[in-house]
Every structure is written in C-alpha cells, then in structure tokens.
Amino acid sequence: MSIQQLRPYFTIExxxxxxxxxxxxxxxxxxxxxxxxxxxxSIIEDxxxxxxxxxxxxxxxxxxxxxxxxxxxxxxxxxxxxxxxMMDILVKKDLTDILVVVTRYFGGVLLGTGGLVRAxxxxxxxxxxxxxxxTMIPVQMEKLKLAYSEIGKIKYILNESDVRIIxxxxxxxxxxxxxxxxxxxxxxxxxxxxxxxxxxxxxxxxENVVYLKS
Numbered sequence: 360m361s362i363q364q365l366r367p368y369f370t371i372e373x374x375x376x377x378x379x380x381x382x383x384x385x386x387x388x389x390x391x392x393x394x395x396x397x398x399x400x401s402i403i404e405d406x407x408x409x410x411x412x413x414x415x416x417x418x419x420x421x422x423x424x425x426x427x428x429x430x431x432x433x434x435x436x437x438x439x440x441x442x443x444x445m446m447d448i449l450v451k452k453d454l455t456d457i458l459v460v461v462t463r464y465f466g467g468v469l470l471g472t473g474g475l476v477r478a479x480x481x482x483x484x485x486x487x488x489x490x491x492x493x494t495m496i497p498v499q500m501e502k503l504k505l506a507y508s509e510i511g512k513i514k515y516i517l518n519e520s521d522v523r524i525i526x527x528x529x530x531x532x533x534x535x536x537x538x539x540x541x542x543x544x545x546x547x548x549x550x551x552x553x554x555x556x557x558x559x560x561x562x563x564x565x566e567n568v569v570y571l572k573s
Contacts, residue, residue: 365497365541365568368424370456372493372572377485379478383466386482387413390459390490393420396428399458406460414465417441417479420458421449424497424570436463440475445483452487456495459483495570498523498538501561503551505533512554520547523571538571 371392379386389406393399399420407416419431419442426449431442445459461482470478505513510533517524517535520543526536539547539561548561 365424365565367494367496367573368426368455368570369453369492369494371454371487371490373491375486375490377482377489379482379485380466381474381478381481382468382470384468384470384478385462385464385466386478387462387464388459388482388486389461390457390483390486392456393458394422394456396420396422396430402458403460406462410462410464412464413462415441415463416460417445417463418458418460419443419445419449421446421455423455424495426450426455436475436479437472440472441479444476444480448480448483448487452492454487454492459486494573496573497541497568498571499541499544499564499567500525500569501537501539501567503535503537503559505535505559507533509533509555513551516547516550516554520550522547538569541568 371390374389374391377388391402393402403416403418410416415434415436417432417434417436422428429446431446433439433441441461445461449457449459461479503513517537521540523538524535525538528534544563551559551561
C-alpha cells in the first residue's frame with residue numbers, strides 16, 4: 360500500500376452504554392475504544408466476570424485502519440443472531456478500533472431468530488448513538504530544522520497546507536515537529552522545497568505514518 364492510498368477512519372473516543380428490554384430479557388450494550396486484540400479480549404473477560412449470572416455475552420470487534428482484524432461471537436445464541444449483526448453495524452458505520460459487547464439476561468420468553476437480531480442490533484445501535492465518534496487521519500511525522508529568518512514563511516506554508524505543529528524547540532535554530540496529512544504531502548513537500556531553495560526535502564515514508572484525531 361502506498362502512502363497515497365491511506366485513508367481516514369472512524370472510531371469512538373469514550374466508552375458508551377445502553378440498555379434495551381425486550382419481552383422481559385435485558386440487553387446491556389457497551390461500546391469501547393480498543394487498539395489491540397489483547398485489550399479487547401481482556402475487556403470481554405472482565406465483563407463475563409461482572410455479569411457472571413447473565414445468559415450470554417455476545418461481542419464483535421474491529422481493529423486497524425481498514426478493520427483488517429475482525430471477530431465476532433454469538434456466545435451460545437443461535438448462529439448469526441448476535442455477533443454477526445453487531446459486526447454488520449460496525450462495518451456499515453465504518454467504525455474500527457472498537458469493541459462492542461451486548462450482555463443478555465434471559466427473561467423467560469423466547470424471541471426467535473428475528474427477534475434476537477433486532478434486540479442485539481437495537482441495543483448496540485442505542486449505545487453507538489450515545490458515543491462520540493472521532494475521525495482519525497493518516498499523517499506523516501517530520502522534523503524541520505529552520506533558521507529564525509525562515510519561521511514566518513514556513514509557518515505560512517504549514518497553515519496553508521493544514522499541517523499541524525506538534526512541538527517547537529528554540530535554540531541556535533528552530534526545530535519543528537509537524538504532522539503532515541498524507542493527502543497534502545506532495546503539495547507540502549514541493550512548497551517547502553521552493554521556499555527553502557531546496558534545503559529541506561521530504562520523502563514519502565509509510566513507516567513514519569501515524570493516525571491522529573482530526
């Protein structure tokens with residue numbers, strides 16, 4: 360994958376919860392930001408301990424900028440009635456780096472496969488409606504070393520290119536740590552080269568790319 364193919368993705372910032380009651384069954388939904396499978400599995404285990412007396416703890420999680428890691432579980436419910444519908448919601452909303460768990464306390468009334476899908480999907484949708492969704496954008500991190508006389512024009516270029524200054528250090532020279540959105544990298548690199556008469560040259564390097572909240 361080239362740096363130009365990297366795209367923003369969406370996740371949630373804080374955990375969010377909701378509860379739905381359907382024919383006496385309680386469906387408790389939780390959505391949490393996670394960044395590793397280990398983190399997701401640890402939270403799932405903690406929830407199983409917290410809701411030790413619940414009938415089911417169904418879950419789905421997606422990880423990575425493209426949701427390349429994805430797993431779901433019906434946890435004993437009929438196949439395809441819980442984990443898969445929950446995953447479908449995450450995919451439809453293009454959410455990743457997220458774990459969702461819906462805990463069910465059985466109320467004694469069978470809901471049928473269609474009723475289960477609606478209940479699990481409904482509880483999760485309520486939790487996601489309460490969540491703060493954030494956009495994560497791919498940026499290349501760069502360090503610029505400048506003379507004091509260049510600061511004005513360079514900061515103008517930074518502003519025009521929507522490049523974020525992460526850190527500034529002032530000594531004999533000025534050192535800036537900046538985050539360059541991959542979508543404007545070529546334009547920014549060319550402007551910087553022209554403004555410094557070729558003294559500052561930047562190269563695309565996917566290894567230097569991180570994702571920051573927009």
